[in-house]
């Protein structure tokens with residue numbers, strides 16, 4: 001089993017209208033509601049690999065019930081701590097004609113300190129049941145910025161592999177606890193090192209810097225250009241196969257799932273990196289975050305090129 005932390009859970013609602021206009025009433029052509037958050041995407045991807053993901057975090061109210069039920073209907077197990085307040089809803093309005101997306105993301109309610117402690121205690125109690133923990137996405141209001149760090153420490157003590165994919169201070173503080181892997185994208189890696197967002201910089205150097213500074217393996221993802229990995233001073237350049245991408249939303253989450261799956265399969269470091277890039281690339285062939293076809297993954301993993309620098 002793999003524990004997938006999805007702390008900032010939400011109903012992800014996509015409302016499709018033929019033409020979106022401000023100040024007008026719209027009657028949607030369709031409404032799609034899913035359990036949202038990066039941890040849910042990772043869990044979906046791990047399920048495609050026939051692993052057993054368990055999603056955890058905080059949920060509450062009717063929205064919380066919906067999120068849990070939706071995941072169960074997808075065949076994904078959950079182990080949430082329940083709160084007294086309603087989980088948030090994130091709404092995206094898709095204009096089919098203009099192909100625009102207007103997004104309204106609720107912040108979510110403040111998680112009370114006792115609920116933060118309840119989840120931490122729960123993770124400490126159950127960590128032994130898991131082979132790996134994925135820690136993805138932002139933290140909801142009220143959650144201490146070092147929450148990921150504390151989970152990584154708990155997992156490290158229990159010899160459970162940790163895979164961290166976050167941003168800003170949650171990533172910085174989490175990285176200090178030396179996760180097995182950190183997976184920043186280009187912007188997240190720059191922010192982690194305090195480098196100007198627009199500056200052109202050698203990504204291999206950045207990966208090495210993060211790996212040595214934080215004593216973690218690094219997979220720095222670079223969208224269509226693939227990824228660069230560092231294990232201390234050692235650098236691997238991984239090229240994505242060229243595909244006709246339909247949607248790259250959630251590619252990073254599929255990449256994290258591919259990486260986790262690869263290591264749990266007992267693959268070599270380089271092979272696990274190939275799995276990560278193949279899963280991220282396979283996700284671009286399907287509309288839907290965290291979704292990919294296992295056949296696409298199998299085909300693409302033979303096309304990923306990796307070289308040691």
Ligand SMILES: Nc1ncnc2c1ncn2[C@@H]1O[C@H](COP(=O)(O)OP(=O)(O)OP(=O)(O)O)[C@@H](O)[C@H]1O
Pocket residue numbers: 184185186220221222223224225226227240241242243245248249250251252253254255276277278279280281284
């Ligand atoms: N257009 C593309 N063509 C081929 N591979 C892609 C493409 N976009 C993404 N990928 C693959 O997916 C991996 C992860 O993508 P990316 O770097 O965009 O992650 P991300 O920014 O964390 O995404 P997200 O947070 O939305 O899930 C890339 O390293 C690459 O292997």
Ligand SMILES: [Mg+2]
Pocket residue numbers: 165185252253
């Ligand atoms: Mg990402």
